[in-house]
Amino acid sequence: xxxxxxxxxxxxxxxxxxxxxxxxxxxxxxxxxxxxxxxxxxxxxxxxxxxxxxxxxxxxxxxxxxxxxxxxxxxxxxxxxxxxxxxxxxxxxxxxxxxxxxxxxxxxxxxxxxxxxxxxxxxxxxxxxxxxxxxxxxxxxxxxxxxxxxxxxxxxxxxxxx
Amino acid sequence: xxxxxxxxxxxxxxxxxxxxxxxxxxxxxxxxxxxxxxxxxxxxxxxxxxxxxxxxxxxxxxxxxxxxxxxxxxxxxxxxxxxxxxxxxxxxxxxxxxxxxxxxxxxxxxxxxxxxxxxxxxxxxxxxxxxxxxxxxxxxxxxxxxxxxxxxxxxxxxxxxxxxxxxxxxxxxxxxxxxxxxxxxxxxxxxxxxxxxxxxxxxxxxxxxxxxxxxxxxxxxxxxxxxxxxxxxxxxxxxxxxxxxxxxxxxxxxxxxxxxxxxxxxxxxxxxxxxxxxxxxxxxxxxxxxxxxxxxxx
Numbered sequence: 442x443x444x445x446x447x448x449x450x451x452x453x454x455x456x457x458x459x460x461x462x463x464x465x466x467x468x469x470x471x472x473x474x475x476x477x478x479x480x481x482x483x484x485x486x487x488x489x490x491x492x493x494x495x496x497x498x499x500x501x502x503x504x505x506x507x508x509x510x511x512x513x514x515x516x517x518x519x520x521x522x523x524x525x526x527x528x529x530x531x532x533x534x535x536x537x538x539x540x541x542x543x544x545x546x547x548x549x550x551x552x553x554x555x556x557x558x559x560x561x562x563x564x565x566x567x568x569x570x571x572x573x574x575x576x577x578x579x580x581x582x583x584x585x586x587x588x589x590x591x592x593x594x595x596x597x598x599x600x601x602x603x
Numbered sequence: 604x605x606x607x608x609x610x611x612x613x614x615x616x617x618x619x620x621x622x623x624x625x626x627x628x629x630x631x632x633x634x635x636x637x638x639x640x641x642x643x644x645x646x647x648x649x650x651x652x653x654x655x656x657x658x659x660x661x662x663x664x665x666x667x668x669x670x671x672x673x674x675x676x677x678x679x680x681x682x683x684x685x686x687x688x689x690x691x692x693x694x695x696x697x698x699x700x701x702x703x704x705x706x707x708x709x710x711x712x713x714x715x716x717x718x719x720x721x722x723x724x725x726x727x728x729x730x731x732x733x734x735x736x737x738x739x740x741x742x743x744x745x746x747x748x749x750x751x752x753x754x755x756x757x758x759x760x761x762x763x764x765x766x767x768x769x770x771x772x773x774x775x776x777x778x779x780x781x782x783x784x785x786x787x788x789x790x791x792x793x794x795x796x797x798x799x800x801x802x803x804x805x806x807x808x809x810x811x812x813x814x815x816x817x818x819x820x821x822x823x824x825x826x827x828x829x830x831x832x833x834x835x836x837x838x839x840x841x842x843x844x845x846x847x848x849x850x851x852x853x854x855x856x857x858x859x860x861x862x863x864x865x866x867x868x869x870x871x872x873x874x875x876x877x878x879x880x881x882x883x884x885x886x887x888x889x890x891x892x893x894x895x896x897x898x899x900x901x
Contacts (some may be wrong), residue, residue, distance in 0.1 A: 464609060464611025465606040465611075486645050487646060488709060494708055500711045501711060505645070506638055506709075507712065509658070511634070576704070576707070583691065600611075
């Protein structure tokens with residue numbers, strides 16, 4: 442028997458997108474498969490690794506632990522929506538690049554979304570606040586040192602631009 | 604790692620939610636934050652035929668400080684409860700424990716009631732509800748509401764008193780009387796992970812700062828949070844002259860942890876003694892500080 446499809450409307454990176462999904466479609470899969478936004482990475486699919494983190498109405502959440510139907514009508518920002526309209530990198534993205542805060546890059550979209558929200562809520566975080574803020578994102582390459590540096594650098598860049 | 608198929612329901616009001624749940628009976632499951640349920644679905648450890656998504660039931664998104672405590676509605680996210688300064692004033696143990704629940708990103712979506720109903724004996728919030736003698740309010744279609752005290756709410760690992768067709772609509776965390784302090788201490792292998800051992804403590808002092816009441820709720824050492832009455836062991840003494848080694852020994856004697864891949868039973872027993880003692884000492888200090896502040900105010 443075919444599964445019931447639900448018509449939902451998501452505002453993704455500022456654009457209203459209408460899709461039909463079964464109730465069990467994870468937001469991560471909806472973004473990647475239905476909407477073709479493959480920047481959101483899927484690592485563990487049980488909420489541990491943080492690669493799939495996106496912003497839901499501005500707050501970081503695990504898209505692999507959210508059903509697309511549950512967030513019908515809400516605003517989603519993915520890594521594709523962090524850069525400027527002209528494609529210029531956001532301060533957080535620039536800082537990650539400058540500080541060599543990524544190697545293989547698989548975890549990076551999740552870090553970028555998490556850190557974007559972290560610095561919005563706390564523009565000048567202390568070291569321990571940075572570590573607490575990114576504690577739910579795993580990186581197997583960098584050892585985190587450069588990621589922590591990048592968060593501080595992003596805070597500087599944002600401060601300069603403000 | 605994809606969830607099994609289910610019939611999805613998205614009620615807009617509490618009455619409708621209860622009606623749908625009643626119809627689904629034992630095959631229905633409630634979805635709120637989903638931070639425990641969706642991993643279980645993704646790993647196919649659970650496969651309910653009906654999922655009742657309460658995220659649109661606005662009347663459950665409540666957080667009220669009144670009547671001597673904090674009443675948390677079924678849609679209040681961990682993050683909202685953690686950030687509320689009125690909650691922190693009325694029941695500071697909630698914020699203390701919430702900071703230990705998973706990671707900030709999980710807490711943006713997860714709910715306090717969800718953590719209680721999930722009833723993981725390693726989780727912080729069931730221990731908090733237990734040590735505070737709080738309660739959970741359950742509602743069912745056409746059947747009114749019932750309040751279940753924490754002691755009767757947790758019935759086994761991942762098992763609670765919620766019956767098929769029932770919805771946990773809120774939980775009540777009582778405030779503490781004056782000169783009473785609380786604390787939560789735990790040790791986990793990884794930050795934000797379930798604790799290998801931990802203890803929530805509440806200590807009350809008399810006017811001469813002698814301990815008159817003390818209890819701990821221990822996590823990860825039994826099928827449900829293990830509540831231990833510690834008043835007698837603390838022997839009506841000021842914190843500084845309590846025989847703390849005897850307190851830790853008493854805790855170790857009264858628990859029966861199991862070993863697993865994360866920790867042996869013997870290590871859990873030892874650790875729980877250390878953490879219970881530590882939490883009781885901090886709670887006693889908090890309680891004394893409370894009187895100090897009152898003295899300054901008065």
